[in-house]
Amino acid sequence: MNFPTKSALVCTTAMLGSAAAAETMTIGITQNNVGVDSYQTTYEQAFIAAAEANPDVEVVVLDAGGDVARQIAHMEDLIQRQVDAIIIWPTNGEAVIPAVRKAYKADIPVIVTNSNIAEQGFDFVASFSGPDNITQGARAAEIMCDRFNDLGIEDEARVIEITGQPGYTTAIERSEGFQDRLPEVCPNVDLVESQPGDWNREKSQQVMEAFLVKYDDIDGVYAGDDNMGVGALNAARAADRADGITFVGATNFSVGYEAMARGDYWGSIYQSPVDDAEAALRTAIDVLSGKDVPFLNYFDTPKITQDNMDAFEKPVF
Template identity: 30%
Template sequence: MKKLTKIMGKSIAAGGLLATAMTMPTAVQAAQDKNIILLQPTEECTYCADYKRFFAKDAKAAGLNYEITTSVFDPSNQANQVEQAISKKPDAIVLWPVDVNALIPSMRKIKKAGIPLVISDAMPNEYSKPFWDVYTGGNSEAIGRESAKAMVAAFKAKGYGDKGQIFAITGTPGAPTSLGRMKGFTEELHKLAPGIKVVGKQSGNWDQNVSMTAASSFFTRYGDKVQGVYAVEDLMMAGVIVAAERSGIDPKKLALVGVGCEVTGYNNIKNGKQFATVLSDAYSDAKYAVDAVVKLLDGVKQDKYRYIPNPMITNQNLNECNLVDTKA
């Protein structure tokens, strides 16, 4: 079965778009036959499933022996998985923490065991810095700030100026990615356009149907008094759009901003139903993580924080979010 997904490497460079910023790292081969373990969230999350697939592909290409363990968004469950991973004495661990604060004791245990650790996707806090080697992924607060800029641009494009009301659809409660994006978004929005007020937020649980239900309650309450919506992922924005249409509201008249440039976001921007998204793709996320762990095993010096690029995407630069058919 074929699925649409994002591929950001050679096609973007060939088009001359973000050529320097989007150049992908290349894994060296000295880490061949080393054993690594990836601990990440459940595959029920579309982005998580894509990440797992891309990680496996890149790890195999680098000659790594890899094991992937998924967890529901439950810190205690993932902490138990960390214990099991340590007992297997791998050459390195890649951890996508479901809760960056709750997993600090687990990071400390990995450090004590002398196992190199890459934190992926969910940016850890400063307190945990001594316990891990490299972070790869997006800067959630920076993504939120870019999203705020997109919202201000959307308000102007829709004729609302710099005043109005919006609501937000967030990820799983307590998820660091969601918290960071909302923090960056609200702080930057207050600086750029204090007249745009966030009247409420509700979890969409990284799920389109849950987001549709959450958005429906806001549309029922506020109706046309809401001029925009911020969803911290495009899949959840797709639920918002369905809710708007079912409420008799034309989504093309709303200032709608998501994150990811996933298939749904790409299509909704192309069709004019969504104004913008902020690029955050599983392909780059996984590739950076594999490259970091290979460099660790090879003893190559690298930055402590390795951020993937997260530009704003609208219909004016939609080709920077390239989509191709790939086999799952």
């Protein structure tokens, strides 16, 4: 099987695929951690629905549960099954590279979804399908800076950051985009400290509680997704310190959208898990059909704030 050397397939976790006709494409997907948040749960549902709607596709849907070793075992199982293509949502962008290389050597194209693998593995994937996470982080910094300018505190504001799971490419890239862009647009803003929230609302609330004890003056909080951002907001509200703090996240969850509508949460980056899932499946099908697929197959993720949120539908996740 011939396919472009620079493409990646993301694997997601799930139960099983749709029935197939005689000449169907069998696509396996190993997901990161379906139960950890509503984005991943919605992604899985949308992926299965899209596969079931296509009579030419049969899918094997697996969930690594956040466990790198389990995901590597998934990859080896899918290679043994001789599936036509593999989609992987990496639990760790570096640790999965040997397994991705095994699929490449077995002539099975791999599509990476949502969160890319580390650059040293790019030669073993057909395409990456998902958001541009560095751009998301940069846009979040711009939202934060614009708000500080409106408030007149752009020369004195202090910001803390809550990142996603350590070692996870999306977490690394969103943080990198934010940290690189913030000093460009607001050079006098002080990014005081960054700590991981592991994509978990309760963990992020605890991280924020510690920040509130440690720092008397916090003007802004950037969280790698809205689930963590709302956890930070909950901690600030419990401490009666939410007023005066600008909360900005990414991957606009319904809880973030609702907090924005209440006026508690300022902005985020709009990203659809349905678009994400459908794009991954479509990319895998296009690769198998011999179509010319870009290596970095991004979909757009625009800024959303209290000022323009009426132009966006409330997220379903």
